[in-house]
Amino acid sequence: MMGSEFVALSLPPILIGVCVAVACALPGNFLLLRRQALIGDAISHVVLPGIVVAFLLTGVVAAGPMLLGAAGAAVLSVIAIDLIRRLGRIEAGAAMGVVFTAMFAGGVLLLERSDTSSVHLDVEHALFGNLESLIWLDARGWSSLLDPAALAGLPVELPRMAIALVVVAAxxxxxxxxLALATFDEGFARGLGLPTEPLGLALVVVSAIAAVAAFDAVGSIIVIAMFICPPAAARMMTNRLGHQVAWSAAFATLSAIIGYVLAGYGPIWIGASASVSAAGMIATVSGVILGIAAVAGPHRDKVS
Amino acid sequence: MSISLVTDRTASDEDARMASPLAIRGMTVSYGQTPAVFSVDVTVRAGSMTAIVGPNGAGKSTLLKAALQVIKPLAGTVSVFGKPLAQMRDRIAYVPQRASVDWDFPTRVIDVVTMGMYRQLGLLGRVRSHHRAAAMASLTRVGMADFATRQIGQLSGGQQQRVFLARALAQEAEIYVLDEPFAGVDAATEKAIIAVLKELRDAGRTVLAVHHDLATVPEYFDDVVLLNTQVVAAGPVEEVFTDANLHATYGGRLTTARIDPESVAG
Structure with missing residues (x-):
């Protein structure tokens, strides 16, 4: 009975959370080492209006239109940044700051002014997602995992996120x-004839795929946190790139599981009645892990 | 302004370019309004050690990067043994400026050297024991074998430079292009690096380096290119490395340059 409840109510959101966390943390390692860590932040801000417009045009929350809308918003923001930088004669960082926040604000306004009551698309959703509501009503216990009929009733976010994770990992x-070569020494990589610019662009595109796929299920807070916190914590555990990526995946997984459990049961344990946002708690746990790594990690000192 | 050696478009010059391991023609690079490198022709002699020398901001590093298409020139062509660079990338080993990378990157010395074997390994080729042995042999040549498993940030500047040279050795190239290999390294490292470069030259390889210490040019190099946005003079050191040419290259700054080579670094 406990098992069937867990499989129906907790297993799908936990699995989705793990897929989101790992799919964002993996490319986050390279973004962090390329000093582009805030690209994840930027992506999740910029894509919001694109996603909303895609929904307004199609009337459904589906992966394809959302990705297209997000891509359109990203292109628009790149053009806008370039225009502001050249016409306003200001530095690129300032132009980006203006465009990212403006795009996100525009997305929020669009959301508020449009009728999205029929679907899970509102401002709160954009920030925190609705991880807790992604339950599996067809589940009748662990055996349902082998039952094709029951599996068909899985929340669509799970296979969607799993595919995004596979794309990122592949x-x-x-x-x-x-990627490692161009991240460490771009000049040398170009000397070898490697197409470093398309490679960097591909990394950003793959990160965007993870961010957009995750957005619907968990909102933008967790995406921003997962791009940065697990890789940053992992960097302090090891001095080898491969190990760092493995650590980051482990930290991401841990954050998702602990965060979900704490959000659901933590308030009950301390005597409160309501549960708290799972996405918020997962992001918080990843931040706590980063804090612990920064205090106790074996390679936290910057070597001279 | 240019010396006839490199601009005379005679038949024998054409032959020299075809045989040259690195022939640069009409190279022009600009970062903004003014060109950093303007219409530069350089024909590197096979089996030579050539220095590119010039004052700060003369475009020395820029010329190297443009020659290897690390940066995009406005104009100019590069041929390697008479063929386009794109077909001959595997013949060239490039050692960028040490300061151009983040030495806190999570990687070990041996992994950096293995990067030099990228063209052999390809996308998914596994690093096998003979690759590792070759990487260790490269490290041994620069005296860094004992540091193979160190994180690169734990090395001194001179040791980092040697690791970069070892990575280039692992490429087993014919042309070695180095950007300021002696910048900020200790005397022992400078000796070790020059010894390896001379070994390469004596084995028939070609070395081209941006160099900032005028005092050691005659001792280290066979040929020299005096650069100040344009080529002032180029050719064998004993013919070209003259007071008159140095004055033309450095202008009024030559006196300080002679006293303190560091002041012309860059």
Missing amino acids: FLWLFWRP
């Missing part, structure tokens, strides 16, 4: 060597 596995 990209990193395939291009590991040139």
